Structures are given as C-alpha cells and as structure tokens.
Amino acid sequence: MKGLAMLKIGEIGWIEKDRPACGPRDAIVKPLALAPCTSDVHTVWEGAIGDRHNLILGHEALGIVDEVGSEVKDFKPGDRVIVPAITPDWETEAAQRGFPSQTGGPLGGWKFSNFKDGVFGDCFHVNLADYNLAHLPEGMSLEAGVMLPDMLSTGFMGAENANIQIGSTVAVLGIGPVGLCGVAGARLRGAGRIFAVGTRPASVRVAKEYGATDIISYKDGNTADQILDRTGGAGVDAVIIAGGGPDIMMDAINVAKPGSVISNINYFGSGLGDQDVIPLPRVGWGFGMADKNIMTGLCPGGRVRMERLAEVVMHGRMDPALMATHVFKGFDKLEEALLLMKDKPKDLIKPVVIVEQ
Ligand code: NAD
Ligand code: ZN
Known part of the structure; x- marks a missing residue:
C-alpha cells in the first residue's frame, strides 16, 4: 500500500x-475523503510530539470498508463510514472513568498519525470497528462529512467543556476550522454574545455565519483589552482557545470573569523541550484564586460521538461544508493539500481531498 508519511x-x-x-474486531478501510489537520503541521514541521519515522500521516477521513474481522457485527465491506480521528480502546480504565480519548496514557486515544499509521494511505486499519466507525448518512456530502472526525468533534468539545449557559458571553480565540466549530458549538449551547477573534477574511465570513456577534482582530491591539472595552470591563463567561502560541493564555485569563471556564482545545505545538512552559498572568488569575478555571481536552472519538455530530448536520443545525474552501480531487493531491494547510493562505479555512473509490 501507498501513503503520505512523515519521514522525519x-x-x-x-x-x-x-x-x-x-x-x-477491526476493519481495513479505504479513503473516500481526507483532510489534513493543523495538528499534522505541528507534528511534522514543529516536531511537537517528538520524532516519527516513516509514519503515515492523517486522522480525518471518510471511507469505504474493505475488510472486517470475524467478530465485527455492524459493518461489512462496501459500507461508507465516518472514521473518528480518535479511536479509543473502549475497555480500558480511562474509558470507564469517562476519558476515552486518554486511554493508555495522555492522548492515547489518538492513534492515527501519532503512534500508528494514519489515514493518508490507500487503505488503513481501524481498531474496534463496531465502536470506532459510524455509518455515513445517506445524503451527507463528503465535504461536510469529513469535517466530523476532528473539526466538529474538537470545536464542539471546546464549547461543551466551557460550561456555556443560555445567554453566556463567549470569546473564541482563533478562528481556523477548529475555532469556527467552537463558535458554532457556542451558539448551539445557547450563548448570547460570541466574540470571534481572528483576521482571515474567509474565516471571518464563516464565523458570522456560525453565530459570531462580534469580530475582534488580535492584530489591532491586545485582545483582552478590546473585549473588556466592548463589555464595559466585565469580560466573558467562557473562553475557547483554538489558536495562537503559549502567550494566548494571557489573553484568555485576562478576559475571563471570575466563575468562568477557559476551555483550551489548542495544540501548543511550538517548542520542543520538556522544560517549555505556558505562562499564566499572576494578577489576572487573581494570584491563582480568581475562580477562573482551565479545562482541556482531546477531540472525542468513537461511534456515538460521530452519530451525534451527524444528527447536528443532517438536521440543518450547522453546515460544515462552508469550511471546505479548497477541494481537491484525487488521492495524489494529498501532499498539495497538506502543504496548503502548512502555508495557510488568507483564503484558506480547510483543504479537503475527495478520493471517491
Ligand atoms: P488554524 O491555524 O487554521 O487556526 C488558528 C488561527 O489562530 C490561525 O488563523 C492563527 O492565525 C490564529 N491566531 C494566531 N495567534 C492568535 C491570537 N493571538 N489570537 C487569536 N488567533 C490567533 O488551526 P486549526 O486547524 O483551526 O486548529 C486550531 C488548533 O487546534 C491547532 O493548534 C490544532 O493543532 C489544534 N487541534 C486540537 C485538537 C484537539 O483534539 N484538542 C484537534 C484538532 C486540532
Ligand atoms: Zn486533528
């Protein structure tokens, strides 16, 4: 088989x-649609999780089942499926405690393109098929569907972890595809005012479509100051962090009200050393006592999560295809798509590669 890999x-x-x-209990799947992730960029070009040799990249896929093991009940060759980015070992202790994405240690549910070959192959392996695949609903476009495995799951988790109440004021820092799903998730959770912080024109357009009420450019001055100014000094009930480097924690804590949640979904990819730190503002954090609570999470995976995300899309609650700004046809276009994700031109939100078997 052939695949696009991280060589080193x-x-x-x-x-x-x-x-x-x-x-x-496993399946072998061939890709129907694939998408590169900013996490692939952190992994390859920033070496953020350490070195990997000849590891096939990619963890966002729709596919067609090619082979199933003798104990697989609900899937058969020919089925069109959603493949979650995160494919946990569902019998483990961490899964039973409610943290399936962290099975086998921190980030252990993230197998594809982390410690096993990813989905950028002309076929790939899925563990526990009955638990880690979902049927692709009839009528869902490939451009929309391929956003479910990671973008919707992660962005919505950002909103779920942020304890958003009906009418809460929310700031989403970073509006690439993950942050945009954070905006959409905040609206679905009932947020009132939603600040979307970002500059790319394509993202700003979709942010408004997904429910942002205010757009803030972090290039026009300090983000926290701008939002504090617009809220009469009050700040926000919830912050979702989906972009930027370690310093973004300063903005997040400074703009958060006491009693708020700072929900991080960002992959702090810059820096290679195990002594690297992420700074927090001592005064803004009330010297560590301001009831400004930091939540973190890895994308939720598994079948039920994908089925629920599909319900959101199939019933018209949000249209993920709006994020597919660059659509390529053919498996061979994967490299171009990944390099585009690395270069991030202004008109890009997310590249998608349609393979269609
Ligand atoms: P992206 O690069 O497309 O979007 C992030 C945006 O943030 C960029 O446009 C960038 O210019 C902007 N930005 C930079 N500094 C900023 C600042 N100070 N304030 C506001 N915005 C700023 O990335 P993406 O594909 O949307 O992914 C976002 C992050 O989520 C990445 O780090 C990615 O690796 C991570 N991720 C995490 C998970 C998870 O499971 N937690 C899953 C997928 C992706
Ligand atoms: Zn990802």
Whole structure:
C-alpha cells in the first residue's frame, strides 16, 4: 500500500508499506475523503510530539470498508463510514472513568498519525470497528462529512467543556476550522454574545455565519483589552482557545470573569523541550484564586460521538461544508493539500481531498 508519511521532523514523502492486518474486531478501510489537520503541521514541521519515522500521516477521513474481522457485527465491506480521528480502546480504565480519548496514557486515544499509521494511505486499519466507525448518512456530502472526525468533534468539545449557559458571553480565540466549530458549538449551547477573534477574511465570513456577534482582530491591539472595552470591563463567561502560541493564555485569563471556564482545545505545538512552559498572568488569575478555571481536552472519538455530530448536520443545525474552501480531487493531491494547510493562505479555512473509490 501507498501513503503520505512523515519521514522525519520537517520532512514528508510518499512511501510503500505492507497492507495492515485486520484483527477479529477491526476493519481495513479505504479513503473516500481526507483532510489534513493543523495538528499534522505541528507534528511534522514543529516536531511537537517528538520524532516519527516513516509514519503515515492523517486522522480525518471518510471511507469505504474493505475488510472486517470475524467478530465485527455492524459493518461489512462496501459500507461508507465516518472514521473518528480518535479511536479509543473502549475497555480500558480511562474509558470507564469517562476519558476515552486518554486511554493508555495522555492522548492515547489518538492513534492515527501519532503512534500508528494514519489515514493518508490507500487503505488503513481501524481498531474496534463496531465502536470506532459510524455509518455515513445517506445524503451527507463528503465535504461536510469529513469535517466530523476532528473539526466538529474538537470545536464542539471546546464549547461543551466551557460550561456555556443560555445567554453566556463567549470569546473564541482563533478562528481556523477548529475555532469556527467552537463558535458554532457556542451558539448551539445557547450563548448570547460570541466574540470571534481572528483576521482571515474567509474565516471571518464563516464565523458570522456560525453565530459570531462580534469580530475582534488580535492584530489591532491586545485582545483582552478590546473585549473588556466592548463589555464595559466585565469580560466573558467562557473562553475557547483554538489558536495562537503559549502567550494566548494571557489573553484568555485576562478576559475571563471570575466563575468562568477557559476551555483550551489548542495544540501548543511550538517548542520542543520538556522544560517549555505556558505562562499564566499572576494578577489576572487573581494570584491563582480568581475562580477562573482551565479545562482541556482531546477531540472525542468513537461511534456515538460521530452519530451525534451527524444528527447536528443532517438536521440543518450547522453546515460544515462552508469550511471546505479548497477541494481537491484525487488521492495524489494529498501532499498539495497538506502543504496548503502548512502555508495557510488568507483564503484558506480547510483543504479537503475527495478520493471517491
Ligand atoms: P488554524 O491555524 O487554521 O487556526 C488558528 C488561527 O489562530 C490561525 O488563523 C492563527 O492565525 C490564529 N491566531 C494566531 N495567534 C492568535 C491570537 N493571538 N489570537 C487569536 N488567533 C490567533 O488551526 P486549526 O486547524 O483551526 O486548529 C486550531 C488548533 O487546534 C491547532 O493548534 C490544532 O493543532 C489544534 N487541534 C486540537 C485538537 C484537539 O483534539 N484538542 C484537534 C484538532 C486540532
Ligand atoms: Zn486533528
């Protein structure tokens, strides 16, 4: 089989590998639609999770089942499926405690393109197919569907973790595709005012479409000051962080009210050392006592999550396809799509590669 891989830090290339073996409860899937993630960019070009050699990249896919193990009940070859970015080991202790994305250690539910070959292959392996695949609903476009495995799941988690009440004021820092789903998630959770912080014109347009009431450019001055100014000094009930470097925690804490939640979904990818730190503002955080609470999370995975996200889309609550600004046709276009995600031109939100078998 062929795949687009991380050869080493800073280098990608096409490689050949043996077809993966299918365990009794697993599936082998061929891609229908694929999307590169900013996390692939952190992983390859910032070496953010350490070195990886000849590891096939990618964790956002729709696919068609090619083979199933003897114990798989609900899927058969030919089924069109949503493949979650996160494919936990559902029997583990962490899953039973309610944290399936962290099975086998921190971020352990994230297997594709982390410690096993990802979905940017002409076929790939999915563990526990009955738990980690969902049927692609009839009528869902591939451009919309491929946003579910990671973008919707992560962005919505940002809003879910933020304890948004009906009428809450929310700030979303960073409006790439993940932050845009944070905006959409905040609206679905009943937020009143939603500040979207970002500059890319394409993102600003979609942010308004997804429910942003105020657009703030972090290039026009300090973000926290701008939002404090517009809220009469009050700040916000919830902050969702979906972009920026470690310093963005300063804005997040400074703009948050006492009693708020700062919900981080950002992958702090810059820096390679285990001594790197993420700063918090001592005074803005009430010397550590201001009831400004930090939540973190890795994208929720698994079948039920995908089925619920599909309900959101199929019933018209939000249209993920608005984020698919660059649509490529053909598996061979993957490299171009990934490099586009790295370069982030102004008109880009998310590149999508339609493979269609
Ligand atoms: P993106 O790069 O498209 O969007 C982030 C945006 O934030 C960029 O446009 C950037 O210019 C902007 N930004 C930079 N500094 C800023 C600042 N100070 N204030 C506001 N905005 C600022 O990225 P994305 O694809 O939307 O992903 C967002 C982050 O989420 C990435 O770090 C990605 O790796 C991470 N991620 C995490 C998970 C998870 O499971 N938690 C899943 C997927 C992606
Ligand atoms: Zn991702």
